[in-house]
Amino acid sequence: MKTYAINQQLCDRSPGCKVKKECPSNAIVQMDGDYYIDMLACRRCGLCVKTCPHGAVGESAS
Numbered sequence: 001m002k003t004y005a006i007n008q009q010l011c012d013r014s015p016g017c018k019v020k021k022e023c024p025s026n027a028i029v030q031m032d033g034d035y036y037i038d039m040l041a042c043r044r045c046g047l048c049v050k051t052c053p054h055g056a057v058g059e060s061a062s
């Protein structure tokens with residue numbers, strides 16, 4: 001099963017995060033300024049990997 005994670009080194013923590021707006025599952029959550037992906041909500045569509053302008057979302061198989 002694929003999992004998705006945000007690389008905190010690449011993420012710019014923009015308040016207007018495009019990935020957060022476009023995720024169809026509303027799975028991008030923000031805690032203490034950092035963005036995370038809630039894998040319980042995520043439907044594993046992969047849209048975030050293509051959408052992030054900083055290439056901060058990574059996909060891996062688990």
Ligand code: SF4
Pocket residue numbers: 004022023024025026027028037041042043044045046047048049
């Ligand atoms: S894989 Fe799809 S559902 Fe999961 S966080 Fe990315 S955009 Fe949202």
